[in-house]
Amino acid sequence: MIQIEALPAFTDNYLWLLQDGRQQRCAVVDPGDAAPVLQWLAEHPGWRLTDILVTHHHPDHVGGVTELKKACGARVFGPALETIPGRDVALEDGQSIEVLGLEWRILHVPGHTLGHIAYFHADPRQPLLLCGDTLFAAGCGRLFEGTAQQMHHSLSRLAALPDDTLVYCTHEYTLSNLRFACAVEPENPAISNRLAEVTRLRAASAISLPTRIALEKQTNPFLRSAEAAVRQVAATRSGSENLSEEAVFAAIRGWKDQF
Numbered sequence: 001m002i003q004i005e006a007l008p009a010f011t012d013n014y015l016w017l018l019q020d021g022r023q024q025r026c027a028v029v030d031p032g033d034a035a036p037v038l039q040w041l042a043e044h045p046g047w048r049l050t051d052i053l054v055t056h057h058h059p060d061h062v063g064g065v066t067e068l069k070k071a072c073g074a075r076v077f078g079p080a081l082e083t084i085p086g087r088d089v090a091l092e093d094g095q096s097i098e099v100l101g102l103e104w105r106i107l108h109v110p111g112h113t114l115g116h117i118a119y120f121h122a123d124p125r126q127p128l129l130l131c132g133d134t135l136f137a138a139g140c141g142r143l144f145e146g147t148a149q150q151m152h153h154s155l156s157r158l159a160a161l162p163d164d165t166l167v168y169c170t171h172e173y174t175l176s177n178l179r180f181a182c183a184v185e186p187e188n189p190a191i192s193n194r195l196a197e198v199t200r201l202r203a204a205s206a207i208s209l210p211t212r213i214a215l216e217k218q219t220n221p222f223l224r225s226a227e228a229a230v231r232q233v234a235a236t237r238s239g240s241e242n243l244s245e246e247a248v249f250a251a252i253r254g255w256k257d258q259f
């Protein structure tokens with residue numbers, strides 16, 4: 001089994017470092033900055049960075065790719081539909097790749113950007129998801145390029161993954177996301193309990209990730225468009241009844257943009 005460590009970058013990014021201790025090799029997800037990775041490698045002599053996994057083209061996810069590739073000779077994987085610096089392997093939905101001896105299936109999850117991909121490792125002992133800026137703990141990425149309908153479909157695919165899947169998203173947004181989730185569903189005890197827990201974690205400067213699919217289905221308003229309470233608040237805010245699930249999602253996403 002690999003170890004996964006968060007290397008903080010910028011103000012609220014995490015560069016996930018996947019570590020294969022037996023062979024002392026590692027892979028990094030979305031290195032927006034090379035420095036934290038190079039520092040980790042300098043502190044761990046004997047280790048090699050073999051692979052770089054990119055989910056989408058935003059600068060805080062690809063800014064360190066060229067420098068790391070040059071320094072370490074790592075292979076660069078990235079979405080086929082976007083321009084990714086130094087990309088060696090262009091990935092499309094349904095493809096599988098092997099990284100650190102594990103198989104990863106590619107999911108095309110447009111919405112935040114149009115070519116955004118996620119990497120899913122289906123090991124029944126511990127499924128893993130690297131989902132960039134698509135699904136966040138108690139939230140989801142902004143719709144910079146795609147439509148609400150596309151994002152709703154992408155999130156539905158992620159929500160259909162096994163309940164115990166560990167979800168590695170790339171920003172520490174959990175606390176503000178949960179404050180919004182409480183506004184959407186003030187009567188949902190799973191959300192208020194999680195808000196209390198994450199408030200404690202963040203007060204101690206502890207990381208709130210990874211999350212799990214099961215917890216997201218209970219507490220993430222963007223995975224709960226079918227729930228009566230969420231439908232009701234979306235109807236009230238949009239002034240129309242009988243909204244489709246996509247329209248509920250769009251209403252909640254629009255509200256969050258101004259929250």
Ligand SMILES: [Zn+2]
Binds near residue numbers: 056058061112133
């Ligand atoms: Zn992004």
